[in-house]
Amino acid sequence: MASVARITGMTIQTRRERERAERRRLIVTAARELAEAEGWDAVTTRRLAAEIEYSQPVLYSHFKGKGAIMAAVAVEGCAELAVEMRRAREAAPGTRAALAAVAETYTSFARRRPALYDAMFTHLVDLPFATPEAPAALQEAFGQLLAVVTPVTAPEEEPGLVAETFWAALHGLATLMRSGRLPEPAHARRLRLLVDRFAKAGDE
Amino acid sequence: MASVARITGMTIQTRRERERAERRRLIVTAARELAEAEGWDAVTTRRLAAEIEYSQPVLYSHFKGKGAIMAAVAVEGCAELAVEMRRAREAAPGTRAALAAVAETYTSFARRRPALYDAMFTHLVDLPFATPEAPAALQEAFGQLLAVVTPVTAPEEEPGLVAETFWAALHGLATLMRSGRLPEPAHARRLRLLVDRFAKAGDE
DNA sequence: CTCTCATTCCTAGCGTTGCTAGCAAAGGGG
DNA sequence: CCCCTTTGCTAGCAACGCTAGGAATGAGAG
Incomplete structure (x- = not known):
């Protein structure tokens, strides 16, 4: 029998996708705030990673590179x-x-x-x-x-x-x-x- | 007695200054040609130093930094x-x-x-x-x-x-x-x- | 409850950048 | 001929964007 989660679409898959989307927003927002506060030169991948409290490679699992973050x-x-x-x-x-x-x-x-x-x-x-x-x-x-x-x-x-x-x-x-x-x-x-x-x- | 060099202004001092000026021109010209050929991203201090056949620090004895070279x-x-x-x-x-x-x-x-x-x-x-x-x-x-x-x-x-x-x-x-x-x-x-x-x- | 396996995420490191400290060599002046 | 200033080099620093490879996490099967 199909579970409630399956019916409502609240599967593990969707939860993960939601979390991914949230973290993506977190990155973009942090990049933007940092850039507006201290300029784009201050937006290094290390600094940005520290700001969102994740490690650098996480950025690259969401964006192709710094340029893509700036584009967002x-x-x-x-x-x-x-x-x-x-x-x-x-x-x-x-x-x-x-x-x-x-x-x-x-x-x-x-x-x-x-x-x-x-x-x-x-x-x-x-x-x-x-x-x-x-x-x-x-x-x-x-x-x-x-x-x-x-x-x-x-x-x-x-x-x-x-x-x-x-x-x-x-x-x-x-x-x-x-x-x-x-x-x-x-x-x-x-x-x-x-x-x-x-x-x-x-x-x- | 004053030497001919002193009278005509061709002292060692002036020769050095002339050579310095020539090398400065060399740097600016090389930077410009490199930039026009491959863009400013290709104009690194190492590349530029190699182009003029001197070492990097020479650049900094003529200019305050890469920005000053670009300004020239x-x-x-x-x-x-x-x-x-x-x-x-x-x-x-x-x-x-x-x-x-x-x-x-x-x-x-x-x-x-x-x-x-x-x-x-x-x-x-x-x-x-x-x-x-x-x-x-x-x-x-x-x-x-x-x-x-x-x-x-x-x-x-x-x-x-x-x-x-x-x-x-x-x-x-x-x-x-x-x-x-x-x-x-x-x-x-x-x-x-x-x-x-x-x-x-x-x-x- | 436990084992398995896939996904997630971090540590560590590569190659490059602008720039600088400190030493070696060259060369004019006494 | 020797000293000493000037010149220009080698080597290295801190920081950059980006990536490989392994540890930890957590879902699904028995």
């Missing part, structure tokens, strides 16, 4: 950025305001969560980007840029290209500023200037 | 980028053409010399950037952006900020494309789009 953190970051941008866009009163709000949200995110941002967009992590296989969170984030940019796209332009170009500009501002190559104080003015250039068909 | 290479790269951009700007027939030509030159440089570009603008090298102490080559490069952007600056805008923002956009395009986050084929159209957005006061 990056996906989390994408989801959060997408949420923040959506909120900013939907709260904005008009087309131009939405463009400005999303731009501000994006660069603010990069500044508030530098480690997260680096994992997502500057470090070399093997994440599929410009393909259908890209993570849903990433596509969602890009979707927000697309939504906010479509109203200011000229008839002869393609919204996708405008979104990509706008994204690139925001990314450039964020990274150059964070590496000290652009002076911080003028950031707001640069951002306003960029929005001006892209919101030529703004309704407000 | 970066300065070289700035000089070359500045030359290329100046040439493009001066050969362009009009304001808008100059803007487009410099933009094309910039992103083309980033694609043709990825290692050089990384040392200049993506890697963390301790180079003074937005200060008067910035290397002359760097200021010259930025000057080209400034020159090409000034004619399309609105009266209420500051050319410096426009140049910085335009630079950031180009940088974003270059880095996101090179890391596979933006699809390459559409690059020309994105560049054209960006130039459109910045050349609103173009004379042609």
Whole structure:
């Protein structure tokens, strides 16, 4: 006769899989917190292993390597950025305001969560980007840029290209500023200037 | 009586200084060539020492560390980028053409010399950037952006900020494309789009 | 309850990195 | 000719990402 466990799916197998999933989350969360607190240089496999109170090889039974862990953190970051941008866009009163709000949200995110941002967009992590296989969170984030940019796209332009170009500009501002190559104080003015250039068909 | 060497300045001291300067150049050149050929990951201190046919510690008698060597290479790269951009700007027939030509030159440089570009603008090298102490080559490069952007600056805008923002956009395009986050084929159209957005006061 | 076997997880170590201490050799100055 | 400074080497340190191989754990069979 089939046991209750078998009926409800609470077999030993499922318990182990659940524990594995939990530990995987533990790794990703620890990596993220450590990175946000002390930067990615501090996220060594030894340090991370100590943080989760397991030995190093455990990491490699969950991820192919450090890069894969960073990629997992990056996906989390994408989801959060997408949420923040959506909120900013939907709260904005008009087309131009939405463009400005999303731009501000994006660069603010990069500044508030530098480690997260680096994992997502500057470090070399093997994440599929410009393909259908890209993570849903990433596509969602890009979707927000697309939504906010479509109203200011000229008839002869393609919204996708405008979104990509706008994204690139925001990314450039964020990274150059964070590496000290652009002076911080003028950031707001640069951002306003960029929005001006892209919101030529703004309704407000 | 003072020797000929003393009069002409060809003392032992100067010979040594000359030899030191030559070896410094040798290091920088070797680092650059190695980086351009196999990427910065291949530029280890051991490999570089073997390349110049000296031992590792010699490197540290010339530079504070690997970062300082990269910084030296970066300065070289700035000089070359500045030359290329100046040439493009001066050969362009009009304001808008100059803007487009410099933009094309910039992103083309980033694609043709990825290692050089990384040392200049993506890697963390301790180079003074937005200060008067910035290397002359760097200021010259930025000057080209400034020159090409000034004619399309609105009266209420500051050319410096426009140049910085335009630079950031180009940088974003270059880095996101090179890391596979933006699809390459559409690059020309994105560049054209960006130039459109910045050349609103173009004379042609 | 006990034996068996598969899975889990740790200790130990490999090869590499940037960087440095300390000694040997070279070479100009008295 | 000898001293002594300068130069550049050998050897090694601590830390990195990653992996092999064995010990311990725990589920299933008799």
